[in-house]
Amino acid sequence: MIRTNQLAAIVAAAAMLGLHSAASANQPTLGGPMVHLEVGFDGSTLSVHKSSAAALVLRAYPGVQYDPPADVLNETMYNGQYGWMIMGTWTAPEGASLWIESLDATPGLNVYAARMSATPYAPIFGTADTGPAIQWNGLMAHNWYSTTTQGRYQARYRIYFGDGPGLPWTDFGAAEVRLDWTTGLPCAADFDGSGDIAVGDIFAFLEAWFAGDSRADLSGSPGNDVADIFQFLTLWFGGCA
Ligand SMILES: [Cu+2]
Numbered sequence: 001m002i003r004t005n006q007l008a009a010i011v012a013a014a015a016m017l018g019l020h021s022a023a024s025a026n027q028p029t030l031g032g033p034m035v036h037l038e039v040g041f042d043g044s045t046l047s048v049h050k051s052s053a054a055a056l057v058l059r060a061y062p063g064v065q066y067d068p069p070a071d072v073l074n075e076t077m078y079n080g081q082y083g084w085m086i087m088g089t090w091t092a093p094e095g096a097s098l099w100i101e102s103l104d105a106t107p108g109l110n111v112y113a114a115r116m117s118a119t120p121y122a123p124i125f126g127t128a129d130t131g132p133a134i135q136w137n138g139l140m141a142h143n144w145y146s147t148t149t150q151g152r153y154q155a156r157y158r159i160y161f162g163d164g165p166g167l168p169w170t171d172f173g174a175a176e177v178r179l180d181w182t183t184g185l186p187c188a189a190d191f192d193g194s195g196d197i198a199v200g201d202i203f204a205f206l207e208a209w210f211a212g213d214s215r216a217d218l219s220g221s222p223g224n225d226v227a228d229i230f231q232f233l234t235l236w237f238g239g240c241a
Contacts, residue, residue, distance in 0.1 A: 038087035045173030057184035064193035078146035101133035105155035
């Protein structure tokens, strides 16, 4: 339970810090800890290991707008936790390049290139009529997966060695991996849309509450009253599902 002295301390801290603004999030959040798609090669066959088998959550961040080119994620539910990554030390066969190909995906799932890629946030893997495969330089790549429709999503990928245009080399074995997502409700405790629950969310909430912003009216009673603050703190201490 939240005691009033805790509340008073938080309000005082917020006032002291001048209610620093709800940092407009210009960088999309991965949505949680990284989950790596660890790519290995034993000299003849590639392998992929997912560092977590759990389905990830495509989540909306209401009211958060990203600047171009990340604006492709605006008004969507998205997740960037899956990241392609080289596991161990190995070298590709002479003259081969690594390719990742989308084999199939649930309709309505869109994919955009990782922020650190050569073409950040560009549609890939069939999104917006792009080709099914991309060449991968082996640097960690957290592509963005998004949708606008609630549901369960899957995508299957093949990773293989190929030539420059992406024609597979049949001398070496390819690997496949399936990725899974569900859509989740927006997390009310992540008020500033930063992707995690931190003290900044309390400041952002209080700023909205003092400003009479209807987003801070959580209690159901008309207007912003103290019940909204209790309601928010309960959510904040409870975390996100
Ligand atoms: Cu990573």
